Amino acid sequence: MDIQTNDNSKEIQEQTTETVQTTTQDLRKNPVKKEENIKYEIVVCNNSDKSETLYPLENDKELIIGADPTCSISIDDEYLSFKHFSVILKKGKVKVKNMGSRNGLYLSLDKIVRILPGQTLLAGKTIFEIREIKNEQL
Numbered sequence: 001m002d003i004q005t006n007d008n009s010k011e012i013q014e015q016t017t018e019t020v021q022t023t024t025q026d027l028r029k030n031p032v033k034k035e036e037n038i039k040y041e042i043v044v045c046n047n048s049d050k051s052e053t054l055y056p057l058e059n060d061k062e063l064i065i066g067a068d069p070t071c072s073i074s075i076d077d078e079y080l081s082f083k084h085f086s087v088i089l090k091k092g093k094v095k096v097k098n099m100g101s102r103n104g105l106y107l108s109l110d111k112i113v114r115i116l117p118g119q120t121l122l123a124g125k126t127i128f129e130i131r132e133i134k135n136e137q138l
Contacts, residue, residue, distance in 0.1 A: 079124030
């Protein structure tokens with residue numbers, strides 16, 4: 001499932017690729033902790049005003065992300081499906097599932113996969129990032 005071509009898609013994909021490459025390098029320097037009590041959040045990055053909105057992930061609570069106002073995280077993005085993808089924290093691991101979206105996710109996700117802290121996803125024109133919440137943020 002590829003993202004439909006639009007004026008900004010190549011630029012967004014290049015930015016996301018750069019972020020993913022940087023994140024991969026950072027993960028090699030600082031391996032992910034294997035503790036199950038680590039807290040995580042999903043960050044919605046607004047490209048137009050460069051703002052971020054943080055949503056904590058709770059264990060075993062699935063968050064549905066999409067354009068539908070009834071979604072756990074509703075995003076005003078014309079390229080997002082009503083129910084685009086879901087994120088769930090299970091036993092200390094963050095998992096993402098494409099929910100049959102028209103445009104897919106920028107990792108070509110068509111099954112449930114584990115996402116590491118710092119990894120980014122592109123859905124529509126919106127960038128999402130999974131972050132570990134540090135103890136001082138709690």
